[in-house]
Amino acid sequence: MGFPGTWMTESESVVYRVVPKCACSTIGQIMFYSDHGTFFDGDIHDSTEGLHKWAQEGSQPLIEANVLAHKSYAFTCVRNPYTRILSSFFDKICGIQRNGRRYRGNLVPLLIQKYGIEVGDPENGFDFDQVKSFRRFLLFARDTIRWRRPMDPDIHWSAMSGHVATFIANGGRYDKIFWTEQFNDGMQQVLDAIETPQPVALSDIPRFNESEGHGPKRAHPVEDYFDDLSMHLMYEIYNRDFDLFRYDFDNPANKMPVGEIDLDEVHAKLGD
Structure with missing residues (x-):
């Protein structure tokens, strides 16, 4: 099974489990920039070098060794269902x-x-x-x-908990799960916890919304x-997404989370 949907910087500064429709284009570009000092020219999902991805065969042994040994800080990002x-x-x-x-x-x-x-x-x-x-x-x-x-x-409408779970079930552990709705706060906490070859000023990073303008x-x-x-x-x-990631099921108008994510609970409930 391995670690599908997992990306890692070439410097192995950080590991990220992609969850579709949850700021993944922006996160991927930040990871790319943090190694190379430039953004990938195009949609980061199309890159085949400069960023380790599980979908790239040569990256798999490197990602697997890193994740199983928990050598790098690992995170993901979720969004209101x-x-x-x-x-x-x-x-x-x-x-x-x-x-x-x-x-x-x-x-x-x-x-x-x-x-x-x-x-x-x-x-x-x-x-x-x-x-x-x-x-x-x-x-x-x-x-x-x-x-x-x-x-x-x-993958774009299957449950976030399903994406998040494969990383845990196959031997990974998250250090951080943050919300798209509080992106700057969450991404800054990730950057504060790691050392990157290139400095990243989050306030200067554009939003890479690759889906915007298509429809x-x-x-x-x-x-x-x-x-x-x-x-x-x-x-x-x-229901698992609402419960684990603390979103308000009863009020669709409230996109903000209503409590803190409990990482131990996430690992316990998604690790079986």
Whole structure:
């Protein structure tokens, strides 16, 4: 199994478990910069050198040896499940991807046919009923996660706790899990705890939001997308995320965490 989704600086100053839709582009670029003093030219997910990634075969033995010996500070970043699933919908389902095509080829036509979802398109200014379509997408997301039908769940909407858990289950241990909503505070704590070859001034780092501009803008407040049934589905899919990472399930309008993350609890509950 190893450590899928794990990135490490070439200097081995820090190890990061990627959680999709949780500031991973910005974090990856900070890691790259902290070694090289420059940002990767392009989407950091496309880099094949300058940063160790589990997906790169040559990086695997280095990452595995580091993580199992806990040689470096290890961290990850999480996000409110309500805003994360909305972001996945607008970026991956409604948006046009970097290659100029729809995400995963036949996925959107499948959703239109089987779930009656509308996604709009750039020609009509992405004009469609966002609330109705999102709620239908949420039903699809639940079906993929619960029954792996009509396809396996996608990494962008599978539960954060699932991503976080593989690192623990295979022998890793986190030193820090912080919230996207308090990104500067959390990332600064990581930088304060490690030594980087290049100094990083967090206030000077731009935000690398690679999904921005691909699709429609969210037209309503977060809470408007979630009725009673939608919240029931959210709890069915993401109850562990709400509980472990201390987000407010009862109020979709509150994107901020409501308590501190207990690292020992996370390791105990996700390590089995």
